[in-house]
Amino acid sequence: MEGLEMETVLPIVIAVVLGLLTLIILKKLIFGGSKGNQVLLTGLSGSGKTLFWSKLVHDESPVTVTSQKENRGSYTNSRNKVLDIVDIPGFDKVRYTVLNKYRTGCKAIIFVIDAVSLQKDIRDAAEYLYNILADDELQRSRPKLQIFCNKQDIGGAKSPRAVQTLLEKEITILRETRASRLIGTSDSGDSSNNNSFLGIVGKDFEFSDLGKKQGIDFVEGSAVDEGGLNSAKAFIDSL
Amino acid sequence: MLDIFSIFTKGGIVLFCFNNLSNANHTTQFATIVNNFVKTVLLQERTDKQALEHQGLRLQYKLDNEFELVFIVAYQKFLQLSYVDKFLDDIQLEFRDKFLNQLQNRALSGFDFQKEFQFILKDVEERTKEETKSSRPMKSYKESEKAKQKAPLVMTVKAAKELEQQKKLEEETARKIEEQKKELQQQAAEPEEDMVVKNRKKLFAGKVSKEKQPKSPKQPEKSKKSKEKRVWDVAYGGANANGGGELDYSKDIPEDLEDRRAENYDRSYVGTMSGNLKGLEVADSSDDDEDNIADEEFEEAIRERRAERENVKQSSKSLFSIFSGLVGSKTLTRATMQPHLEKLKELMMSKNVAADISEKLCESVAVKLDGKVLGTFEGLASTIKTTLSDALVQILSPKRRIDILRDVFEAKRAARPYVMAFCGVNGVGKSTNLAKICFWLIENNVRVLIAACDTFRAGAVEQLRTHTKHLNALHPPEKHDGRQMVQLYEKGYGKDAAGIAMEAIHYAQEARIDVVLVDTAGRMQDNEPLMRALAKLIVVNEPDLVLFVGEALVGNEAVDQLVKFNQALADNSTTENPHLIDGIVLTKFDTIDDKVGAAISMSYITGQPIVFVGTGQTYSDLRNLDAKAVISTLMK
Numbered sequence: 026m027e028g029l030e031m032e033t034v035l036p037i038v039i040a041v042v043l044g045l046l047t048l049i050i051l052k053k054l055i056f057g058g059s060k061g062n063q064v065l066l067t068g069l070s071g072s073g074k075t076l077f078w079s080k081l082v083h084d085e086s087p088v089t090v091t092s093q094k095e096n097r098g099s100y101t102n103s104r105n106k107v108l109d110i111v112d113i114p115g116f117d118k119v120r121y122t123v124l125n126k127y128r129t130g131c132k133a134i135i136f137v138i139d140a141v142s143l144q145k146d147i148r149d150a151a152e153y154l155y156n157i158l159a160d161d162e163l164q165r166s167r168p169k170l171q172i173f174c175n176k177q178d179i180g181g182a183k184s185p186r187a188v189q190t191l192l193e194k195e196i197t198i199l200r201e202t203r204a205s206r207l208i209g210t211s212d213s214g215d216s217s218n219n220n221s222f223l224g225i226v227g228k229d230f231e232f233s234d235l236g237k238k239q240g241i242d243f244v245e246g247s248a249v250d251e252g253g254l255n256s257a258k259a260f261i262d263s264l
Numbered sequence: 265m266l267d268i269f270s271i272f273t274k275g276g277i278v279l280f281c282f283n284n285l286s287n288a289n290h291t292t293q294f295a296t297i298v299n300n301f302v303k304t305v306l307l308q309e310r311t312d313k314q315a316l317e318h319q320g321l322r323l324q325y326k327l328d329n330e331f332e333l334v335f336i337v338a339y340q341k342f343l344q345l346s347y348v349d350k351f352l353d354d355i356q357l358e359f360r361d362k363f364l365n366q367l368q369n370r371a372l373s374g375f376d377f378q379k380e381f382q383f384i385l386k387d388v389e390e391r392t393k394e395e396t397k398s399s400r401p402m403k404s405y406k407e408s409e410k411a412k413q414k415a416p417l418v419m420t421v422k423a424a425k426e427l428e429q430q431k432k433l434e435e436e437t438a439r440k441i442e443e444q445k446k447e448l449q450q451q452a453a454e455p456e457e458d459m460v461v462k463n464r465k466k467l468f469a470g471k472v473s474k475e476k477q478p479k480s481p482k483q484p485e486k487s488k489k490s491k492e493k494r495v496w497d498v499a500y501g502g503a504n505a506n507g508g509g510e511l512d513y514s515k516d517i518p519e520d521l522e523d524r525r526a527e528n529y530d531r532s533y534v535g536t537m538s539g540n541l542k543g544l545e546v547a548d549s550s551d552d553d554e555d556n557i558a559d560e561e562f563e564e565a566i567r568e569r570r571a572e573r574e575n576v577k578q579s580s581k582s583l584f585s586i587f588s589g590l591v592g593s594k595t596l597t598r599a600t601m602q603p604h605l606e607k608l609k610e611l612m613m614s615k616n617v618a619a620d621i622s623e624k625l626c627e628s629v630a631v632k633l634d635g636k637v638l639g640t641f642e643g644l645a646s647t648i649k650t651t652l653s654d655a656l657v658q659i660l661s662p663k664r665r666i667d668i669l670r671d672v673f674e675a676k677r678a679a680r681p682y683v684m685a686f687c688g689v690n691g692v693g694k695s696t697n698l699a700k701i702c703f704w705l706i707e708n709n710v711r712v713l714i715a716a717c718d719t720f721r722a723g724a725v726e727q728l729r730t731h732t733k734h735l736n737a738l739h740p741p742e743k744h745d746g747r748q749m750v751q752l753y754e755k756g757y758g759k760d761a762a763g764i765a766m767e768a769i770h771y772a773q774e775a776r777i778d779v780v781l782v783d784t785a786g787r788m789q790d791n792e793p794l795m796r797a798l799a800k801l802i803v804v805n806e807p808d809l810v811l812f813v814g815e816a817l818v819g820n821e822a823v824d825q826l827v828k829f830n831q832a833l834a835d836n837s838t839t840e841n842p843h844l845i846d847g848i849v850l851t852k853f854d855t856i857d858d859k860v861g862a863a864i865s866m867s868y869i870t871g872q873p874i875v876f877v878g879t880g881q882t883y884s885d886l887r888n889l890d891a892k893a894v895i896s897t898l899m900k
């Protein structure tokens with residue numbers, strides 16, 4: 026008997042709930058509710074984004090493995106602003122597909138760097154960062170950028186200063202080889218927006234040349250240490 | 265027995281982990297193994313494969329697409345555990361049931377699954393043991409007879425108890441059992457324990473009577489069921505019953521499905537037998553009492569959930585149909601996806617993707633979507649299509665950075681030439697595209713040495729000489745600070761290609777030339793001596809980049825070519841990590857209209873990117889592959 030009642034009532038309850046959900050989704054679609062409050066966590070695979078995200082959003086430190094999909098969760102900053110924190114997988118084959126889903130209207134980008142292995146990964150890290158900086162669509166909403174030099178709890182981690190120098194050197198080389206890239210198969214080739222030149226022609230690349238109002242924030246931190254995310258939290262609070 | 269068992273989200277968060285690796289550094293090793301698995305299987309559209317082998321370990325996995333979970337198991341590959349699939353199924357259901365709330369809320373922690381895992385694992389291990397035990401009797405008729413004698417003992421719980429006593433009071437009970445055995449053998453339709461159908465048939469051959477035919481339909485089968493049920497119960501309780509044999513038997517008989525249903529049905533009753541189970545448990549393990557009580561409660565909980573699961577399965581259909589009728593959300597199943605996948609497979613094949621690969625990709629998409637719940641606005645066809653095209657983009661996306669000019673710059677810094685070798689079958693455009701790449705490099709102020717290592721085909725050296733002349737005319741030394749931009753290193757015909765390449769590289773080093781392009785003779789993938797020669801060239805000279813040149817016109821043949829080229833390189837290598845094909849030059853792209861499938865085939869097989877695309881006969885007809893454009897052409 027009870028079972029029967031359940032079976033008749035439950036669908037109705039579900040229908041009502043779903044109806045409400047639909048309204049909310051529609052509202053989001055029409056008014057673009059999620060626009061403008063996204064903070065993207067980017068960086069190479071293994072740099073510590075997922076751990077960072079877990080710590081920030083859930084205050085937990087799980088064991089992590091390579092991400093295949095993004096993690097999303099909300100974080101309320103000190104000014105009571107709710108932000109949608111998105112952890113973008115770093116593996117080469119998926120990163121741009123996922124990034125493209127979120128590139129419209131994002132509020133800020135945190136580029137996480139494994140400051141221990143940077144020397145080895147510098148060419149990859151710089152290329153990814155370059156693509157982010159040169160992506161017109163991504164930059165249209167003028168997102169703020171923080172370079173989070175992670176894993177400072179490990180000895181031998183590069184300081185933010187050193188990371189900046191390495192990246193600037195590498196991007197100086199990269200923008201030359203970038204300009205010489207072959208065009209794509211599809212058409213004339215000018216559609217590829219990743220070829221735009223960064224910095225000032227005839228002068229070595231410096232982040233300060235990017236003309237970002239607030240400049241680019243290089244900070245140190247750790248997703249493991251107590252309080253290791255403070256520098257990032259301060260950044261998010263400023264959004 | 266298992267080295268690793270883990271449950272993690274597709275987002276990369278480990279929810280549960282059992283790590284039995286013996287290595288001192290086992291946490292890191294765990295991460296290495298799992299990350300490698302994710303990067304080589306899950307993120308390379310290889311989910312049609314159900315297992316992979318890696319450094320002596322065999323990895324098997326299961327995806328839960330509703331909650332976006334991955335269940336993974338790793339064990340020593342020589343173990344050949346045949347129960348892992350079943351184990352993963354059981355684990356998945358149990359995990360979903362126990363943590364439904366947390367999963368729906370996307371919680372990161374609180375997944376206390378240790379006991380359930382141990383329980384299900386123990387069960388599986390027991391069954392495996394039984395399996396190996398009972399697989400021995402297969403060899404002789406006599407031995408299988410022995411196994412049969414044991415089997416009836418577990419057919420009733422009573423008998424199972426007696427087995428216990430037998431351990432203590434061997435003689436007396438043995439006789440009893442002997443009697444009971446005979447009784448049971450006559451009662452029962454027949455000894456179902458032995459999986460060796462052959463032997464069973466032999467036995468029956470002796471006493472053919474209508475009602476005892478093993479494969480007689482329906483009725484005798486059903487009368488057996490009640491007995492089977494109990495066997496299952498005992499086995500499931502972790503007793504030392506001959507459960508292994510039973511289970512395999514169910515695989516042997518034709519009414520496989522029927523039996524599985526019976527099995528499920530049984531489970532809802534498992535709880536009612538706990539008294540007996542306890543007895544066996546106590547005797548079996550030397551745990552203290554408290555533990556056992558706790559264990560029992562816990563086991564009961566598992567059983568309850570199992571029973572619930574069965575009930576829900578029955579009622580959920582009706583509930584679900586109302587549900588989906590209202591909002592149009594539905595769970596994807598193989599059956600509903602099949603027609604769509606079939607169509608997409610046809611589409612891919614019509615665009616010249618190799619048949620084999622179209623099939624694998626569709627299978628991979630099916631695995632990735634099976635069980636996923638569609639949202640209100642998501643259509644079935646469009647979801648499948650989007651998933652496939654995302655998968656295709658992923659295949660064409662390089663798995664690592666490719667920036668040849670950057671790497672040339674790095675080599676220059678290290679005062680050594682950057683070496684690229686071109687290989688492929690005959691007439692695909694190796695020499696022509698080598699010349700185009702040379703042109704592109706010169707345009708970027710890089711000095712090139714062409715090594716004429718095609719010492720086989722008449723005219724090959726002259727062809728390169730002509731190219732060199734033309735290129736130097738286009739980029740005369742005056743335009744480049746008096747440096748000659750391209751030179752040809754040739755030693756005529758018939759000489760050893762590997763040797764010429766080596767000399768060329770030395771020459772380039774001396775003359776401070778930035779890049780060496782090694783042209784090789786075209787060879788068919790089945791020509792072993794020539795394939796070995798190519799492998800030697802690569803082993804000896806260690807080029808920075810080994811490029812496979814292939815025509816965009818190629819269809820199913822692409823698979824064979826690439827597999828065999830890679831195989832030859834692997835077979836003839838002396839190192840642990842053989843240098844295989846690093847990238848692909850896709851030629852004659854201008855001749856194929858919308859049949860762009862070869863790009864997919866080639867990237868898929870090698871897992872390597874298409875580095876250059878040749879689009880015509882002039883020096884400037886060289887392009888980057890535009891993955892998105894290719895996919896949209898393909899999916900049209």
Ligand SMILES: Nc1nc2c(ncn2[C@@H]2O[C@H](COP(=O)(O)OP(=O)(O)OP(=O)(O)O)[C@@H](O)[C@H]2O)c(=O)[nH]1
Pocket residue numbers: 068069070071072073074075076077088089090091092093113114115116175176177178179246247248249250276295
């Ligand atoms: N010592 C130390 N280890 C860290 C830190 N941050 C992350 N890790 C570890 O680095 C490894 C990779 O971290 P993840 O968060 O999974 O990396 P990810 O950036 O999400 O990588 P993808 O998902 O592949 O893009 C994990 O083993 C983390 O535990 C840190 O600040 N210090």
Ligand SMILES: Nc1nc2c(ncn2[C@@H]2O[C@H](COP(=O)(O)OP(=O)(O)O)[C@@H](O)[C@H]2O)c(=O)[nH]1
Pocket residue numbers: 688689690691692693694695696697786851852853854855877878879880881885
């Ligand atoms: N249409 C077209 N023809 C090409 C392309 N690349 C090479 N070819 C032609 O293919 C033929 C074989 O080229 P060749 O370089 O001698 O092949 P090899 O034997 O592999 O070195 C020549 O006639 C080339 O002009 C291309 O991208 N497009």
Ligand SMILES: [Mg+2]
Pocket residue numbers: 074075076089090091092112114115275276
């Ligand atoms: Mg991650």
Ligand SMILES: [Mg+2]
Pocket residue numbers: 694695696718724786
């Ligand atoms: Mg040739």
